[in-house]
Amino acid sequence: MQTKMSEQRLQDALAALPSEKSPQRDLWRGIELALENPGQAKNDAPVSEVSKNKAPVWLASAASFALVATLGWFGLQEKAGSDLSIQSAALVESLSQQQQNQVNAMLVRFEGQDPASDNWQEQMKELDDAATAIKVALEEDPANGALLQMLQHVYQQQIALIERVHAPKWQQI
Amino acid sequence: MTSSVIDASTTFQQAQEKGLIEAAKQGDKLAYRQLYESHVGRVYALCFRLTADKALAEDATQEVFIQLWRKLDNYSGQSKFSTWLHSVTSNVTVSYIRKQKGWWQKVFNIEDAGLHEDADAGSAGDIDLEAYILKLPERARMVFVLHAIEGFRHEEVASMLDMAVGSSKAQFHRAKQLLTEWMSDANENE
Numbered sequence: 001m002q003t004k005m006s007e008q009r010l011q012d013a014l015a016a017l018p019s020e021k022s023p024q025r026d027l028w029r030g031i032e033l034a035l036e037n038p039g040q041a042k043n044d045a046p047v048s049e050v051s052k053n054k055a056p057v058w059l060a061s062a063a064s065f066a067l068v069a070t071l072g073w074f075g076l077q078e079k080a081g082s083d084l085s086i087q088s089a090a091l092v093e094s095l096s097q098q099q100q101n102q103v104n105a106m107l108v109r110f111e112g113q114d115p116a117s118d119n120w121q122e123q124m125k126e127l128d129d130a131a132t133a134i135k136v137a138l139e140e141d142p143a144n145g146a147l148l149q150m151l152q153h154v155y156q157q158q159i160a161l162i163e164r165v166h167a168p169k170w171q172q173i
Numbered sequence: 174m175t176s177s178v179i180d181a182s183t184t185f186q187q188a189q190e191k192g193l194i195e196a197a198k199q200g201d202k203l204a205y206r207q208l209y210e211s212h213v214g215r216v217y218a219l220c221f222r223l224t225a226d227k228a229l230a231e232d233a234t235q236e237v238f239i240q241l242w243r244k245l246d247n248y249s250g251q252s253k254f255s256t257w258l259h260s261v262t263s264n265v266t267v268s269y270i271r272k273q274k275g276w277w278q279k280v281f282n283i284e285d286a287g288l289h290e291d292a293d294a295g296s297a298g299d300i301d302l303e304a305y306i307l308k309l310p311e312r313a314r315m316v317f318v319l320h321a322i323e324g325f326r327h328e329e330v331a332s333m334l335d336m337a338v339g340s341s342k343a344q345f346h347r348a349k350q351l352l353t354e355w356m357s358d359a360n361e362n363e
Contacts, residue, residue, distance in 0.1 A: 006353035013302040013356070014321060020214030021221055023231045027238070028209060034239045035202065129272060133232075 030140065088142035092135055092151065099131075099155045103162065110166040120165040127161070130154045190254055198245050209238055212255065216262050222318040223266045225307040229273065233266045240265050263319060267333050270315075305355050309348050316341050317348035 117123075134151045141147065190211070196204035216237055221230035241261055248257055306314060312334070319330045320341070331341040 006357055007349075009356055009360075010302075010349065010353055017302060017322065019218060021218040022214060023217045023234060024227065025231060027213065027217075027231055027235050028206060030235050031209065031238045031242075032202070032206075034235070035205075035242055126272075133273070136232075 030136070033139070088138060088148075091148070092138055095151065095155065096131070096135070099158070103158060106159070106162045106166075110162070113166050115165040117165045120161060123161055124158060127154050127158045191250070194245065194248065194250075194254060197242070205242060212258055213238075215255070216258065219259065219262050219318070219323065220266050222303075222306055222322065223263070223315055224270055225309075225311075225314060229270070233269045236269050237262045237265045259323060263323065263325070263333055267315065302352070302356075305352050308355070309351060312336075313344045313348040313351070316344040317352075320345050321349075 131151060131154045134147055134154065138144065138147050138151070190208070193204045193208050197208060213234065217230060217234045220233040220237065221227065224230045224233055241258065244261060248254065306317065309317060315334060316330055319325045319333065320327060325333070327338050327341045327345070331338045334341065336344075
């Protein structure tokens with residue numbers, strides 16, 4: 001009896017649920033941007049474009065230095081006002097370009113070497129998706145330093161992943 | 174008389190929507206925006222109930238409308254547009270949640286928190302089913318929303334959530350049990 005009453009109350013409450021809800025922010029702007037730039041998220045520069053010289057260790061150091069410098073610069077510019085979103089977009093673009101260069105250089109370096117994991121490219125893709133999601137969030141909120149740090153963190157994870165799966169067997173023990 | 178006026182109004186709305194869909198298929202973004210305006214409320218409500226998180230639901234809603242633009246050609250007009258849209262919304266949102274959960278766990282090592290203790294369960298005595306749904310564990314919540322609110326069959330829910338039909342039924346039973354329990358508690362506290 002009690003159960004029947006409870007079920008009936010649940011059915012009544014279900015029937016009374018509103019079929020619509022309003023999002024708190026304007027979602028159309030982001031949708032429109034995505035429709036106008038359908039290929040924006042794709043970043044498939046071929047590896048062969050990168051010089052096939054031995055792995056440029058200096059590139060990693062330079063990229064890390066540039067990251068720290070640009071993040072510091074970003075911190076100083078945080079209250080700069082209306083052109084902040086332009087600066088943020090430029091910074092994100094620069095970080096992403098450096099990351100792509102570094103990844104390409106590492107892939108050339110490890111070419112022909114058997115990776116330790118079969119699904120590492122899948123993991124790379126997931127991290128790529130994460131970076132894309134953060135970049136979209138940064139477009140909405142260019143002054144968000146935490147998002148920028150997250151992007152940096154994701155990029156570091158990608159580098160660490162490539163290194164880990166291609167490390168010599170004796171280092172994997 | 175009244176019913177024929179309602180019928181005419183419905184037919185007019187359907188014809189208007191059909192026109193907007195055809196225009197959007199041809200690349201008309203203004204028409205697509207009108208479709209968005211008509212449906213965003215229902216799409217967001219479904220995304221919100223599936224994700225139990227406002228920010229995630231907003232992102233998922235955007236993802237739905239971005240993917241919908243690319244999938245519009247697949248809509249043949251055999252079923253109601255809203256029915257088809259809800260099926261697209263459910264599939265896109267479920268895979269969006271999976272993707273988000275995947276990379277958040279990978280990057281920040283966050284475990285499934287289970288029950289959403291922080292959900293606002295409403296004031297005592299006032300049965301706020303919406304808040305209780307948000308409190309449900311993730312799988313039970315998704316099954317409940319898709320089956321009880323959206324009307325998908327357990328076979329469809331199981332396929333969407335990549336689980337056995339029996340699991341879908343068990344999760345639904347668990348959700349119902351928790352909801353009725355919470356509602357009874359609220360009733361006793363009145």
